[in-house]
Amino acid sequence: MLGLLALLLLHPLHTTHTTVVVERDGRFTLEIRAFTDDLHAAATRHGGGATDSTLARYVRDRVRLIDGGRVLPLTWDGMAPDGDVTRLRLHGQFTGRWATLQFSQLMQTDLFTDQVNVVQVRQADRRQSLLFVPGDSPRPLS
């Protein structure tokens, strides 16, 4: 065992990671990674179990891309387990201007007061990171 035990300290952290990729034609895809147990607990609390449809409903309620005040519809592309993590995929389309876009990611903030959701947005050469904690409002994409 080469690792030093004490350098591998674990602390329970409540977090998700979302990658948003926006194409030039306005199509965007989301991939959300969340710890499976936390995700299921949040979705169950939201109503129902942890099925595809309940998770999709939960994500649409907590994750929003807003174009000029209008919440853009998100199409569910499914989920895949990856160890103790679940990957969720969605996509959508926006037709407005980048300057009017806002994003909000509040998954699991209804369950954990220490929840931090990391969002990384990519569009052409633009890269932007946003961090959402409980109570945060939607944030503009710069």
Next chain:
Amino acid sequence: MKRSWLIVIILGLASAAWFPARRVRVRPALQPASLSPAAIRDGDIRFYEARVARDRYGARDRAALGALYLARARADGSEQDLRRAEALAQESWHTRHARNADALSVLIGSLVAQHRFTEARAAGLELLGTDPSPLARATLGEIDLELGRYAEADSLFAGLSVLQNQPAIAPRYARWLEVNGRSGEARQLLETTRAAIAGSFRVPVDQVAWLDLRIGDLAFRNGRGDLAEAAYQRGLSLQPGDPRLLTALAQLRGAQGRWAEAITLGETAIATRFDPATLGLLSHAYLAAGDSAKAAEYARATQVAVSQSPGGFHRAWALFLLDQGTQVDTLRQRAQADLRTRKDVYGYDLAAWALFRAGRPAEAMLLADSALLRGTRDATLHFHAGRIAAALRDTARASAEFATARAISPLALALISGRQ
């Protein structure tokens, strides 16, 4: 493969911590050689889960499964897996003591990961009683270092000096050297170990990359930015995208004043692994780069992320919050409570810094002096002592401590002082 080797190698993988694991999912039709280590590990977990379900009393399978959960816990940051590992190790040990050092090794790993050092030490003593091997002694020595039981650690490691080059012993021996102010020897030992194991088919590349991380850190702490850069880049060539190496390189860039690069590296790291310490570094980087709004966003997220951490106390996060001037009184209490069980140099340093931030420099100075007793070469310890001395208007002492910090590592000093 012998079960005990499986345990050693699995536990060895524990140093590669990824959250969440960015691994490609492989369809069964692909060649086995194309499977990622994470996919192989998940397959092994399913295999042993089935065996454990069939056999209510199998100690070896429980130990093996516990080791796999522990490795996955470190890779994915899963607390659930950590608890599974501990539970399985306990079951295995209670089922059979004889020839079951593997179960104790898993138990120790899971307890240390939860900061339960006193319990880990008790398990370490049992391990030594069962299996008085050099590795068992080195493991106990490592726990004693974390608890600040330096006399015991000195005794254990003194008896291991002729074996210090053994790959499993070397990182622990190097840690003991480092704590005792022999950082140059520590780094040389790790370099020698790395050269000996690199390319070995039994050693996963992430283990070699982990050694590069440690070598780089030692170099950085001792002012050798060139050697730190080389080590980090070497590690990244083996493990591209390794979040720990990226964060370490981001820290080096920050110390060099290359803040835009530090931000890019840090952002890339948190895309793979969420670490509040990286968030804190990014907060500092954004502030230095002139983006105070983004700096505040990251600082706030760091505070939220660590606001509910029960049980064990994460010192790096606490230092960041103290430097932000937030939660000072809570952190002071926690640091002083932590010192009751962990009387090591970094426990003293953190408690001293918390007392200083709480406006109690006289008490802080006593603890800062304790932090310096072992002669550990760390600019942070001397910087903290210097600030405390300055608050007590002991300008001679303050100047001396700042000079020592600068002599040890101008790089590290630049980073620490910039956070204040």
